[in-house]
Amino acid sequence: xxxxxxxxxxxxxxxxxxxxxxxxxxxxxxxxxxxxxxxxxxxxxxxxxxxxxxxxxxxxxxxxxxxxxxxxxxxxxxxxxxxxxxxxxxxxxxxxxxxxxxxxxxxxxxxxxxxxxxxxxxxxxxxxxxxxxxxxxxxxxxxxxxxxxxxxxxxxxxxxx
Numbered sequence: 651x652x653x654x655x656x657x658x659x660x661x662x663x664x665x666x667x668x669x670x671x672x673x674x675x676x677x678x679x680x681x682x683x684x685x686x687x688x689x690x691x692x693x694x695x696x697x698x699x700x701x702x703x704x705x706x707x708x709x710x711x712x713x714x715x716x717x718x719x720x721x722x723x724x725x726x727x728x729x730x731x732x733x734x735x736x737x738x739x740x741x742x743x744x745x746x747x748x749x750x751x752x753x754x755x756x757x758x759x760x761x762x763x764x765x766x767x768x769x770x771x772x773x774x775x776x777x778x779x780x781x782x783x784x785x786x787x788x789x790x791x792x793x794x795x796x797x798x799x800x801x802x803x804x805x806x807x808x809x810x811x
Contacts, residue, residue: 658760
């Protein structure tokens with residue numbers, strides 16, 4: 651089983667890159683985590699067609715999913731309107747996904763969010779916080795939350811209740 655985070659935005663601060671890389675390397679071989687960044691569609695003051703920007707980013711996201719996840723991977727969209735999950739609930743979801751054996755793709759949109767068809771293609775919608783997080787922070791928090799859920803599910807001391 652593979653976990654894949656596909657996030658719009660390629661330039662992250664060094665601290666966010668380092669934090670994500672640290673958590674990625676902690677996952678065991680049988681539960682690999684990969685983070686793949688896709689290019690943000692350039693924005694300009696004269697460009698007001700948000701749907702076109704989202705559609706271009708959605709194409710890049712779909713290409714990344716096709717290249718890095720199994721066909722029929724379970725899609726989870728990260729969105730402020732999604733369901734809140736505790737660490738224990740995320741650990742339970744992780745165990746259920748692992749039992750099914752499907753790859754799981756977590757999708758983080760760009761500055762204007764995700765195109766409606768991409769949001770609708772998701773099996774689940776989750777939110778990380780009631781707060782709005784910068785993209786670098788959201789990516790890092792998601793990767794850490796997945797690692798914490800993994801450690802809880804296997805009884806590793808990283809997560810202490």
